[in-house]
Amino acid sequence: DSGVTQTPKHLITATGQRVTLRCSPRSGDLSVYWYQQSLDQGLQFLIQYYNGEERAKGNILERFSAQQFPDLHSELNLSSLELGDSALYFCASSVAARDSYEQYFGPGTRLTVT
Amino acid sequence: AQSVTQPDIHITVSEGASLELRCNYSYGATPYLFWYVQSPGQGLQLLLKYFSGDTLVQGIKGFEAEFKRSQSSFNLRKPSVHWSDAAEYFCAVGARDTGRRALTFGSGTRLQVQP
Numbered sequence: 001d002s003g004v005t006q007t008p009k010h011l012i013t014a015t016g017q018r019v020t021l022r023c024s025p026r027s028g029d030l031s032v033y034w035y036q037q038s039l040d041q042g043l044q045f046l047i048q049y050y051n052g053e054e055r056a057k058g059n060i061l062e063r064f065s066a067q068q069f070p071d072l073h074s075e076l077n078l079s080s081l082e083l084g085d086s087a088l089y090f091c092a093s094s095v096a097a098r099d100s101y102e103q104y105f106g107p108g109t110r111l112t113v114t
Numbered sequence: 115a116q117s118v119t120q121p122d123i124h125i126t127v128s129e130g131a132s133l134e135l136r137c138n139y140s141y142g143a144t145p146y147l148f149w150y151v152q153s154p155g156q157g158l159q160l161l162l163k164y165f166s167g168d169t170l171v172q173g174i175k176g177f178e179a180e181f182k183r184s185q186s187s188f189n190l191r192k193p194s195v196h197w198s199d200a201a202e203y204f205c206a207v208g209a210r211d212t213g214r215r216a217l218t219f220g221s222g223t224r225l226q227v228q229p
Contacts (some may be wrong), residue, residue: 002157015135033216043204043219090157094215101146101165101208103217105158 002105003027006091012112018079022108025072025093031055032074033103034066035095038087049074081113116141116207120220127195128228135190135223137205146208147188147227149179153201161203164188175199200227 003026013019025032032045036059047056059066060066063081070073078085088110092103117140127133139145146165150158162173169181179190188205202224206217 002159006156031215035217042221045218048216058216088183092158101215102148102160102163103215104160105150107157 002104002106004091004093005102006089006109007112008108008109009107010110010112012114013081014114015083017080017081017113018077019111021089021091021106023074023076023091023093023106024076025074025091026104029093029095029104030072031094032068032072033092034060034074034076034085035090035092035105036107037090038084041087043090046076078111083113086113088113100114115219116209118205118207118218118220120203120205120223122223123221124224124226126221126226128167128178130194133190133192133195133199133225135203135205137188137190137220137226139184139188140186141204141207143176144183146221147179147181148189148206148208149173149188150204150219151175151201151208152204152222158204161190178201195225197227197229200225207212 005024008024018069029081031046037043046060047066048056052068056089066076090109094103119138144169148163149161152158161177202222204222205220
């Protein structure tokens, strides 16, 4: 158990809908990262938040957005869903210390768009 | 931008045999390097990491990896594989010289262990 929690574990929804994925980082971790894992694209970085502020963006679609709240939990919002958005979405967290770089991953949310 | 190549998509080894999974990276300076393992239906678990210092790093579950700057490689090894090691293994690189801490992953190597 990494200490990172994600809910829900599974999500099935229809095209055009909007969903919210939730992540709680490990206690004390200030940074949260979102990754998407799909068969055709592999593991891709979407976005990073640090202490409530957006820190870096990766291959995140405009239909997707995220935020990190004062209690440090984060939500990833996916809207106007398409079949190709079906994937495993991971959240990871890390300490923001200078020499601490490793990220700890949650169990993921499996999104199926039908 | 950094990139990671895992040349072997699928590897099968016999239980008790040694294992080496290959990883090559592309990055302008010395990167941060990681190996993660993903069991079916599970998240990613950190096996080991290289930041600096000794180029041979030890990880959990009896795994080790060696950073070779001249070959831009960070291969993962285990002297004797157990059936429970069957999983997918991902090599990842992080940028050292920027504030960007997102990881770039390789495409993964699926390990099958034969009894």
